[in-house]
Amino acid sequence: MSITLQQQLQHIIDHKTKPLGALGRLEEIALQTGLIQQTTKPVIQQPHIIVFAGDHGIAKTGLVNAYPQEVTAQMVLNFVHGGAAINVFCRQHRLTLQVVDAGVNFDFTSNPVDVINAKIGYGTKNYLEEPAMSTYEAIQAIEKGRSIVNQIAASGCNCIGFGEMGIGNTSSATLIMSAIAGLPVVEFTGRGAxxxxxxxxxxxxxxxxxxxxxxxxxxxxxxxxxxxxxxxxEIAMMAGAYLEAVKQKMIIVVDGFITTAALLIANAIFMAEKHKSLVSEFTTLIDHCIFAHTSHEAGHEKILRHLGVAPLLSLGMRLGEGTGAALAIPMIQSAVNFLNEMASFESAGVSNKE
Incomplete structure (x- = not known):
């Protein structure tokens, strides 16, 4: 009987110089990264955080948001100038940060800054009155997300986390989660900012x-x-980014509330494509993901439980921006490093438990 890759990885993990299971979740991550990359020697190369920014028409009403819509553009400029929490964590852990204008109600080209211009429009429409966007715009955003990640993968990156910025986007995320999970809106509605x-x-x-x-x-x-x-x-573009990341066999680190809503959309598209004979060894897109943390935003813990996944961290954070993913990537690097560098009982000449 041939030994599967999963059995090979588990054997390597179990025979490191430690009691069985002594490295806890790191052992699970080591196994998962090996399965994602289809190797017993996974590596983390050029990890990136990509922050997608977009505005929401509903925010102009003030019915669902504490901050005015203009804060989205102001925060994008803060990212570019290095002053946000995500900048701090990316600098600390040597992660590459890129910011994408998916649809901010601001013209960054008039004041050239280092932003990937993928703008679909100057914010969505007010969905209290009409659909937020056309079907064509949704597809266009998904395709741009795919293209951005395709280019990042071509540069050598194989580990990626996504963040977001958009006043009012917790409301979109709430509605998406409620619709896909089939649970009441109130279950997922939190205080946002x-x-x-x-x-x-x-x-x-x-x-x-x-x-x-x-x-x-x-x-x-x-x-x-x-x-x-x-x-x-930004949610639509992120969904496309997830789809391309799984196609590229990248390690995907899922951040918080809004990025999980985008993942739900991406997974639904993935399942439809898989049904149409798209070849993939993964049952769902979610199998390809490592969940960074439990956001303190109401509803995130519920949707994680609904998905049957266990995040790595629970720090009471609810900032977004990809901050949870940035903190989790070093843990993933530690898991890969112990798998590749830690001695086995045999190589170290240490007696194993009988």
């Missing part, structure tokens, strides 16, 4: 109205139409 109790209730009422207006309960198996109704350009 800092709503008080009255504002939170207004947000819940508004999103429930949107859910019913667009009949989102009928769109759980129609991810592109769901994106078109309530998504953001």
């Amino acid at each position: 800092g709503l008080d109790n009255d504002q939170l209730q207004k947000k819940i009422d508004t999103l429930q109205q949107v859910y019913e207006k667009h009949a989102l309960n009928k769109l759980s198996q129609q991810p592109i139409e769901l994106l078109a109704r309530v998504g953001g350009f």
Whole structure:
């Protein structure tokens, strides 16, 4: 009987100079990275964090957000100038950071800065009144996300995490999660960037109205139409980025609440493509992902439980930007390093447990 790659990896892990399971979750990560890369000697090369930014038409109403829409563009400029939390963590851990304008309501070309220009439009439309974007725009955003990751993979990167910036995007994420998971909107509605109790209730009422207006309960198996109704350009582009990352056999590090919503969209598209005979050794796109942390945003823990996944960290964070992914990547590097560099009982001349 031939030995599978999983059995080979598990044998290597179990025979390192340690008791069985003594490195806990790091052993699981080592096994997963080997399976993703289809090798007993996985490596982490040029890890990247990509932050996708986009504006949401609903934010202009002030019904679901504590901060004005202009903050999206201001924060993009903060990323570019190195002043955000994600900049700090990327510098500390030597991660490459790139920022993508997926659809910010601001013209960065008038003040040239180091932003990848993939703009679909100057923010989405107000989904209280009409679909956030056209189906064509949703597909266009997905394809641009694929293209961006394809170019990053070609540069030698094989480990990638995604972040986001967009005032109002927790609302889009809430609606997407509710529709795909088939659970009430209120289950996933949180305070976002800092709503008080009255504002939170207004947000819940508004999103429930949107859910019913667009009949989102009928769109759980129609991810592109769901994106078109309530998504953001940055969420759509991130979904495409996930799809290309799995195609490139990259190690994908999932950040928080909004990036998980984009993953749900990507996984639904992946499953449809797989059904159409797209070759993949993974049952779902989620099998290809390592989940960085549990966001403190309401609903993230629920959706992680719904997906049956266990994140690496639980630090009470809810910032977004890819900050959780940036903190998790060094742990993944440690898992790969112990697999490749730690001595075995045999090589070290250490007696194993009888």
